[in-house]
Amino acid sequence: MNSTRRGLLIILSSPSGAGKTTLARKLMDWDETLSFSVSATTRKPRPGEEDGVHYHFVSEAAFKKMVADGAMLEHAHVFGNFYGSPMAPVKEAIDAGRDVLFDVDWQGAEQIKHSALRDHVLSVFVLPPSITELRRRLVSRGQDAADVIQKRMQKSWDEISHWHGYDYVLVNDDLDVTFEKLKTIVIAERLRQAQQPGLFDFIRGLQSEFEDLE
Numbered sequence: 783m784n785s786t787r788r789g790l791l792i793i794l795s796s797p798s799g800a801g802k803t804t805l806a807r808k809l810m811d812w813d814e815t816l817s818f819s820v821s822a823t824t825r826k827p828r829p830g831e832e833d834g835v836h837y838h839f840v841s842e843a844a845f846k847k848m849v850a851d852g853a854m855l856e857h858a859h860v861f862g863n864f865y866g867s868p869m870a871p872v873k874e875a876i877d878a879g880r881d882v883l884f885d886v887d888w889q890g891a892e893q894i895k896h897s898a899l900r901d902h903v904l905s906v907f908v909l910p911p912s913i914t915e916l917r918r919r920l921v922s923r924g925q926d927a928a929d930v931i932q933k934r935m936q937k938s939w940d941e942i943s944h945w946h947g948y949d950y951v952l953v954n955d956d957l958d959v960t961f962e963k964l965k966t967i968v969i970a971e972r973l974r975q976a977q978q979p980g981l982f983d984f985i986r987g988l989q990s991e992f993e994d995l996e
C-alpha cells in the first residue's frame with residue numbers, strides 16, 4: 783500500500799440550474815484543503831465571474847491549442863461553447879494528496895472516469911426537485927438571456943438521462959439538507975481503506991503489540 787495519499791477527483795454534474803455551482807462553492811468554503819478545477823471555456827463571463835477563479839475565459843483558438851497540446855484532462859462542447867479541465871493543476875493537487883472538485887457535464891465525467899485517474903473518482907449527480915423548479919432557478923439566477931435559458935432547459939433531459947453513471951445522486955430540494963448529504967459522501971469516501979495512508983503500518987503496529995501480549 784502506498785504510504786502517501788493520492789487526492790480524490792470529486793465530480794459534480796447536474797442540468798444547468800439544479801445547483802451544482804452553489805454546492806461546489808459551499809464545499810470549497812467548508813474545506814479549504816479542497817482544490818477547485820478551474821475549467822477553461824470559450825463562454826463569455828457572467829457578471830461576478832472572475833477570470834482564473836471561476837473559469838479561465840479563453841478564445842476558441844487558445845482552447846483548441848490546449849486540446850491539441852494534450853493539456854486537457856477532458857473537454858466537451860456544451861450549449862454552444864467549449865469547456866475543458868486543464869490537466870496540470872489536477873495532477874499537481876492530487877499528487878500532493880489534495881482532493882480536486884470538478885463542475886463538469888456528463889461528457890467530462892465520462893472522460894475522467896475512463897482516464898488514468900479513474901481509480902480516484904467520486905462522482906455525484908445533482909437533480910432538481912422538479913423541472914418547474916429548475917426553470918424557476920435558472921430565471922431567478924438572472925444571469926442568462928431568455929433564449930439561453932430556453933436552450934439550457936431543452937438540454938436538461940440530455941444531462942439528466944446520464945444520472946445512472948454516477949456513484950451518488952442527490953435531489954437538491956432544500957439546499958442545507960443537500961449540502962449536509964454531500965459533505966457526508968465526501969467524508970465517507972475519505973474513510974475508505976484505500977484513502978488512508980499508513981493504515982497497513984498502523985495495523986502492523988497493532989499486530990506486534992498483540993504478539994507482545996502472548
Ligand SMILES: Nc1nc2c(ncn2[C@@H]2O[C@H](COP(=O)(O)OP(=O)(O)O)[C@@H](O)[C@H]2O)c(=O)[nH]1
Pocket residue numbers: 795796797798799803821822825856857858860861865866867885886887888889890891
Ligand atoms: N466537460 C466539461 N464540462 C464543463 C466544464 N466546465 C463546466 N462544464 C459544464 O458546462 C455546463 C455549463 O456550465 P456554465 O456555463 O457554467 O453554466 P451553469 O452550469 O448553468 O452554471 C455545465 O454542465 C458545467 O458542468 C469542463 O471543464 N468540462
Ligand SMILES: Nc1ncnc2c1ncn2[C@@H]1O[C@H](COP(=O)(O)OP(=O)(O)O)[C@@H](O)[C@H]1O
Pocket residue numbers: 796797798799800801802803804805919920922923954955956957958960
Ligand atoms: N436548493 C436550492 N433551493 C433554491 N434555490 C437554489 C438551490 N440550489 C441552488 N439554488 C439557486 O438556483 C440558481 C441556480 O443554481 P446554480 O448553483 O447556479 O446552478 P448550476 O451551477 O447547476 O447551473 C441559483 O440562483 C442558486 O442560488
